[in-house]
Each structure stands twice: as C-alpha cells, then as structure tokens.
Amino acid sequence: MTSDKEKIFRVLAILVGILGSAYVLSPFLADILLAGVVAYALNPWIHKITKTRWCRHSLCLYGLTFGLFLIISIPFLGAISKIYGKLLAIDLTDDGKKAILTGWQEQRKHVIDTITHFFSQFGLRSTVNIDAMMTDATQKLLGAGFRLSTYIVTQIPDVLFSFVVFLVMLFLFMRHAGWMERTFRSAELLNSEETTNVITVLKETSYSSIFSSILTGMIQSTIVTTGAAIFLEVDLGLVFIVTFICSFIPVIGAAPIAFTLAIYGWIIEDTTAGIGLVIVGIVAGIADNIARVYMLKIAKDKLHPFWSLLAIIGGIMVLGLPGLFLGPVIVSATMQIAPMLLNSQSKR
Incomplete structure (x- = not known):
C-alpha cells in the first residue's frame, strides 16, 4: 500500500515537473x-x-x-x-x-x-x-x-x-x-461520468471555436470580396484576408469592411459602387448573424456573444494572435465545467 508520504512526494514531483516545463516552454x-x-x-x-x-x-x-x-x-x-x-x-x-x-x-x-x-x-x-x-x-x-x-x-x-x-x-x-x-x-482525478463530461465540453468548445468561426468567416469574406470584385478595382486577396480576420469579432463582424469600401467608392465619385457595397455590407451582416447562430446550434456553444467578445479581446491581449481562438475556448469551457463540478460536489 502506498504511504501518505509517497503520495505527497508523487504529487509534488508532478507539480514541480509541470511548473518547470511550463516555465521553460512559456515562449x-x-x-x-x-x-x-x-x-x-x-x-x-x-x-x-x-x-x-x-x-x-x-x-x-x-x-x-x-x-x-x-x-x-x-x-x-x-x-x-x-x-x-x-x-x-x-x-x-x-x-x-x-x-x-x-x-x-x-x-x-x-x-x-x-x-x-x-x-x-x-x-x-x-x-x-x-x-x-x-x-x-x-x-x-x-x-x-x-x-x-x-x-x-x-x-x-x-x-x-x-x-x-x-x-x-x-x-x-x-x-x-x-x-x-x-x-x-x-x-482518476474525477469520477468516470465527470471525466467524460469534461472531455465532451473540451471537444465541443474546441470545435465551436475553430470550425464555426472559420466557416462563418469564409462566408462573410466571400460575400464582401465578391462585392468588391463587382464594384471596385482593388486587391481582392487583401480584402478577403482582412474581412476574414474581422469576421471573428462578435457584434462588429465583417460588415465594416464593406462599408469602408463603400466610402472609398463615394470618394472616387462612383455612386453605384458606394450604394452597392452598402448593400453588400448589410447582406454580410445578416449572413454573419444567421450563419453564426446556425453554427453555434450545431456546435452547442453556450457562451454569450458579449462574453465571447471579451474572451477574444482578452485572449489577443494576453496570448497574441492565438488568443483569437484560445480566449473563447478557455472562457466557454470554464463556464461549463465549473458549475458542472460544483453541482456534482454538492450532491455527494
């Protein structure tokens, strides 16, 4: 039988190893x-x-x-x-x-x-x-x-x-x-049911952060880039990349890119381009809301858009560009796992 001292030593050894590795790999x-x-x-x-x-x-x-x-x-x-x-x-x-x-x-x-x-x-x-x-x-x-x-x-x-x-x-x-x-x-840090639930939450939040965001961004980028190709002579690759990045920001989305292009159209006295790109921006905004809601239902993401916005901004400030995805995953997983474990503990 393992003594208490051996258990304590094993835990401390693991903690020292984890903390040391995290410090070395922190960059x-x-x-x-x-x-x-x-x-x-x-x-x-x-x-x-x-x-x-x-x-x-x-x-x-x-x-x-x-x-x-x-x-x-x-x-x-x-x-x-x-x-x-x-x-x-x-x-x-x-x-x-x-x-x-x-x-x-x-x-x-x-x-x-x-x-x-x-x-x-x-x-x-x-x-x-x-x-x-x-x-x-x-x-x-x-x-x-x-x-x-x-x-x-x-x-x-x-x-x-x-x-x-x-x-x-x-x-x-x-x-x-x-x-x-x-x-x-x-x-055996948790019982079998809790372990399964934690793994399921991590899988769902990871899937939601990666695939739903990417698919929504692709849809919006395609709409705005198509509008830019029809009404203006601009670098379509640059428009697609910038729109794709902005599409990850909840509430704001990719519509402002189309509106910016519309302002440029009016500056060069192309009224048709200005009006057309305003319509493109509205369509991109509507597509963002529809596609994002649909993707969230599929991915079962329970994170409110406001928390998602804060998680993205905070994630980028703390972790850089990877925080764009990691922020929502960390916050969403924590908000689901913490109540689940607390409720499980209270039932014992």
Whole structure:
C-alpha cells in the first residue's frame, strides 16, 4: 500500500515537473495550446476518415497537417508576392518619381474637393480648414503605416518559427490524442461520468471555436470580396484576408469592411459602387448573424456573444494572435465545467 508520504512526494514531483516545463516552454505556450485546441477539434474528423479504411491513421495525420500548412501559408505567401511585385514595379528614376508625386497630388486634391463639397452642403465650409486637416491626417497615416510595416517586418521570423512549432505540436497532439485521453482517465482525478463530461465540453468548445468561426468567416469574406470584385478595382486577396480576420469579432463582424469600401467608392465619385457595397455590407451582416447562430446550434456553444467578445479581446491581449481562438475556448469551457463540478460536489 502506498504511504501518505509517497503520495505527497508523487504529487509534488508532478507539480514541480509541470511548473518547470511550463516555465521553460512559456515562449511557445500559446502556440502549443492552439495546436491542442485544433487537434481536439480535428479529432472527430480523423476518426471518421480512418473508419472508412481507405486512409491509414498515420497517412491521414500527415495529410491533414500538410493540408493545413497549405491553407495557412498560400494566402500569406501570395500577399507577400504581390507586395514584392508592386515594389519592384515602382519606377525610381527621376521621371518615375515625378509621376508618383504628380499622381499623389492629384489624388490629394480630389479628396480635398470631395470633402469640401460635402461640408459645403451643410454650410460648414468656412469653419473647417480642409487643407490643414488633410495634411495632418496624411502625416499621421504615413507615420502609422511606417511603424506598422516596420513592426510586421521585424515580427516575420518569430511568426514563421511559431508557425513551425504549431504544425509540429499539432501533429504530435493528433498522433497521441488517444494516449493523452487514456492517461487523463487513468489518473482518476474525477469520477468516470465527470471525466467524460469534461472531455465532451473540451471537444465541443474546441470545435465551436475553430470550425464555426472559420466557416462563418469564409462566408462573410466571400460575400464582401465578391462585392468588391463587382464594384471596385482593388486587391481582392487583401480584402478577403482582412474581412476574414474581422469576421471573428462578435457584434462588429465583417460588415465594416464593406462599408469602408463603400466610402472609398463615394470618394472616387462612383455612386453605384458606394450604394452597392452598402448593400453588400448589410447582406454580410445578416449572413454573419444567421450563419453564426446556425453554427453555434450545431456546435452547442453556450457562451454569450458579449462574453465571447471579451474572451477574444482578452485572449489577443494576453496570448497574441492565438488568443483569437484560445480566449473563447478557455472562457466557454470554464463556464461549463465549473458549475458542472460544483453541482456534482454538492450532491455527494
């Protein structure tokens, strides 16, 4: 029989090991947690595919990992390639610089004239210094753009390394998912029913955070990008990526991207584009509400949209970009597991 001292020593040894490992791996903690959430969300699909017997388990894991690599990397590599191509296409000769300056001055004059006409309709032309306002806004935008571009360039090595860590850990989590679940059950930290309920909650919240958000974002991005392709000549890849990212934000969603494009349409005096993109924004907002509610019903997510918004914002502030998914998973799982365990304890 195991003595109390041995039990205490085992618990302390495990705690020291866990805390030490967490401290050493803390720079990659968000990437590892995100990989675990994605692996848990993919687990039902892996079982379905392997049960068909046309794909071995190891081959399925390699295929899913490589497919996810392509899905994530191709859009960003395409965007980088476009930006690099445009930079190479810039004419840095004297004539080219003069042409760029002339074009910029013409665009600036056009924007000033448009804003002046707008204020004149309300009798505010004499009270607003449009030229000074435009100069100040331009300086701020250029400064912010320079700082943002510098930050993005300096973060590229870290992002690439985090991406590699995420893919490797995703593969390992998917490969050892069964062993991890058996280990958790054999530890007998909870009774059999509670253990099953906790595992079910984690699976549902992981699925909800990953798949429902991605599918909803794809729908909204497709609607806004299609509208942009019909009414304006813009970089559709950039519109799709920005809309996809904004679609994860509850309440706000992707509609503001369409409205921003509509404002741009009015600035360039394309009324048809402005009206059309307003309609696209309304359709995207309606699609967001319908698709999100439908996905939440399928995923059985019980997290209120307000808590989801706070979880996303807090997750990003604490964990960076992975917090976009990890925040809702952590908060939603806690709000479901804590009452369940407390009610179970009170019945004993």
